[in-house]
Amino acid sequence: MNDDASNTRDDPLVRIDGLRVAFGETTVLDGINATIEPGTFVGLVGPNGAGKTTLLRTLNGTQAPEAGTVDVAGERIPALDSKAASRLVATVPQDTAVAFEFDVRQVVEMGRNPHRSRFSGWSDADEAAVERALDRTDTEQFVDRSVSTLSGGERQRVVLARALAQETPLLLLDEPTASLDINHQVRTLELVRDLVRQGKTAVAAIHDLNLAAHYCDELLLLAGGEIRAQGSPESILTETALQEAFDANAVVSQHPVTGSVYVTALPDETAERAQGQETSRSRPERVHVVGGGGTAARHLYVLDAAGYDVSVGALNEGDTDTEAARSLALDVETVEPFAGVDPESCAAVERRIDAADCVVVADVEIGTGNLPNLRAATAADEVVLVEDRPFEERNYVGPAATEVYESLRERARVVESSDVLSAVTDAVDGSSVTDADNAAGGSLSRRPAQPGPEEPDS
Numbered sequence: 001m002n003d004d005a006s007n008t009r010d011d012p013l014v015r016i017d018g019l020r021v022a023f024g025e026t027t028v029l030d031g032i033n034a035t036i037e038p039g040t041f042v043g044l045v046g047p048n049g050a051g052k053t054t055l056l057r058t059l060n061g062t063q064a065p066e067a068g069t070v071d072v073a074g075e076r077i078p079a080l081d082s083k084a085a086s087r088l089v090a091t092v093p094q095d096t097a098v099a100f101e102f103d104v105r106q107v108v109e110m111g112r113n114p115h116r117s118r119f120s121g122w123s124d125a126d127e128a129a130v131e132r133a134l135d136r137t138d139t140e141q142f143v144d145r146s147v148s149t150l151s152g153g154e155r156q157r158v159v160l161a162r163a164l165a166q167e168t169p170l171l172l173l174d175e176p177t178a179s180l181d182i183n184h185q186v187r188t189l190e191l192v193r194d195l196v197r198q199g200k201t202a203v204a205a206i207h208d209l210n211l212a213a214h215y216c217d218e219l220l221l222l223a224g225g226e227i228r229a230q231g232s233p234e235s236i237l238t239e240t241a242l243q244e245a246f247d248a249n250a251v252v253s254q255h256p257v258t259g260s261v262y263v264t265a266l267p268d269e270t271a272e273r274a275q276g277q278e279t280s281r282s283r284p285e286r287v288h289v290v291g292g293g294g295t296a297a298r299h300l301y302v303l304d305a306a307g308y309d310v311s312v313g314a315l316n317e318g319d320t321d322t323e324a325a326r327s328l329a330l331d332v333e334t335v336e337p338f339a340g341v342d343p344e345s346c347a348a349v350e351r352r353i354d355a356a357d358c359v360v361v362a363d364v365e366i367g368t369g370n371l372p373n374l375r376a377a378t379a380a381d382e383v384v385l386v387e388d389r390p391f392e393e394r395n396y397v398g399p400a401a402t403e404v405y406e407s408l409r410e411r412a413r414v415v416e417s418s419d420v421l422s423a424v425t426d427a428v429d430g431s432s433v434t435d436a437d438n439a440a441g442g443s444l445s446r447r448p449a450q451p452g453p454e455e456p457d458s
C-alpha cells in the first residue's frame with residue numbers, strides 16, 4: 001500500500017485491494033479493488049449471484065478473503081476479533097430472522113454489545129444510543145413486543161435500529177428495502193441518506209436500480225465476480241452496461257418528476273418489435289400520444305424503444321412529458337402554459353392524428369387544456385385509452401369532458417399503463433378489439449360529473 005504522507009486528501013474509509021473470495025473450487029469475487037470515501041452512500045448493484053452479499057460479508061469480517069486486503073478506517077478487518085470489527089461496521093442482513101424470543105428493546109440493546117465489556121455497566125451513552133435508534137427507525141411502538149410477532153418489514157426496521165445503536169462509521173445493508181412497503185422503502189433510504197449527510201458511510205446492496213439511482217451518491221456495479229464500474233448513478237446505469245451486466249434490454253432516461261436517472265426494463269417483445277420495424281417495414285408505424293403532466297413519459301420511452309415513429313401533443317412548454325419527448329427527439333407539438341390549444345396547434349395535432357396508425361391517450365387530467373386533444377383523438381381509427389384510475393377521479397371532469405371521454409372510450413382499447421405496448425401492437429397489426437377486451441375496465445359511470453374550475457363551455 002502506498003502511504004504517501006504528503007497526500008492531504010482524507011483517507012478513504014474503505015479500501016479493498018486485490019480481493020479474492022472462493023467457495024471451494026468456485027471463485028466468486030476476483031481482483032476486486034475499490035475505495036469508498038467517508039460520508040458516501042454507495043449502492044451495490046448487479047445481477048443475482050454477482051457476489052454482492054459476499055462482498056458485504058468480507059467488509060464486516062464474516063467472510064475471510066482468500067487473497068487481498070479489506071481495510072475499514074485504517075484497520076485490517078480480517079485481522080480484528082468480531083467485537084472490534086463490530087465497532088467499525090454494522091450490518092443489516094438480508095435475512096433478519098432472530099433465533100430466540102427476544103423483545104424488541106433487547107434486540108436493539110444488543111447493538112451496544114461491541115462497546116461494552118463484561119464488567120462495564122449499562123451507561124447513559126448506551127441508553128441514549130438505543131433511544132435514538134428506536135426513534136429514527138420508528139420502532140418505539142414495538143419495544144415491548146417479541147420480535148417473533150413482528151411482520152418481516154417491522155423486523156427489518158428493528159434490525160436497522162440495532163445496527164444504528166451500534167454507532168459505527170460504516171453501515172452495511174443487504175437488500176434493505178426487500179420486504180418493505182413503498183412508504184417504508186422511501187423512509188428507510190431517506191433515513192440512510194440523512195445518516196450519511198451527518199457523516200456515516202453506507203454501502204447497500206439494492207436490486208431496485210431506480211431506488212439506488214435516486215438515493216445513492218455512487219453505484220458500484222458488480223458482475224461476473226468483478227467490479228465493472230464505480231461512479232455516479234448516471235455514469236453507471238447506461239443501456240450498454242445494463243445489457244452487458246444484466247443481459248437486460250432497458251431504456252435509460254431521466255425520471256420526469258425526480259430528475260434521477262431512470263431505468264425502464266423492456267419486455268423482449270419490445271426488442272423484437274424494434275428489430276422487426278428495422279428490417280421489414282418500409283416506414284415505421286406512427287403512434288400519436290396525448291398526455292401531459294408526466295402521464296405520457298413512460299409510453300413515449302417504451303414506444304420509441306419499440307421502433308414506432310412517435311409524436312406527442314399538444315403539451316404545455318415545460319411539461320415533464322415535453323421534456324421526455326425532447327430527450328428522445330420526438331415530434332412534439334407544444335403550446336404556452338395556460339394558453340390553451342389554439343386553432344393552429346389544434347390543426348397540427350389533427351394532422352398528426354390523421355397520419356397516425358394508432359393514438360394513445362394517457363391517463364390524463366381532463367379539462368380545458370386537454371379537451372381539444374381528446375376531441376381530435378376521437379377521429380382516429382385506432383385508439384388505445386390508458387385507464388390506471390377511474391375517469392371520475394381525474395381533475396376538471398365536467399359534462400363536456402364526460403361526453404368526449406365516453407365517445408373515445410366506446411371505440412378504444414382500454415388498458416392499464418403496463419399493457420400499452422401490446423395494445424398498440426395489436427392495433428397496428430389490425431387485430432380487432434372486442435367488447436370482452438374492454439369489459440374488465442367497466443363502463444363509464446354516468447353519475448353527474450363534478451364541474452371543475454376550468455370547465456369549458458360545451
Ligand SMILES: Nc1ncnc2c1ncn2[C@@H]1O[C@H](COP(=O)(O)OP(=O)(O)OP(=O)(O)O)[C@@H](O)[C@H]1O
Pocket residue numbers: 023028046047048049050051052053054055205
Ligand atoms: N457459503 C457459500 N458456499 C458456496 N457458494 C456460495 C456461498 N455463499 C455464496 N455462494 C455463491 O456465491 C455466489 C455469489 O453469491 P452472493 O449471495 O454473494 O450473490 P448476490 O450478488 O448477493 O446475489 P443475490 O442478488 O441473488 O442476492 C453465488 O453463486 C452463490 O451461490
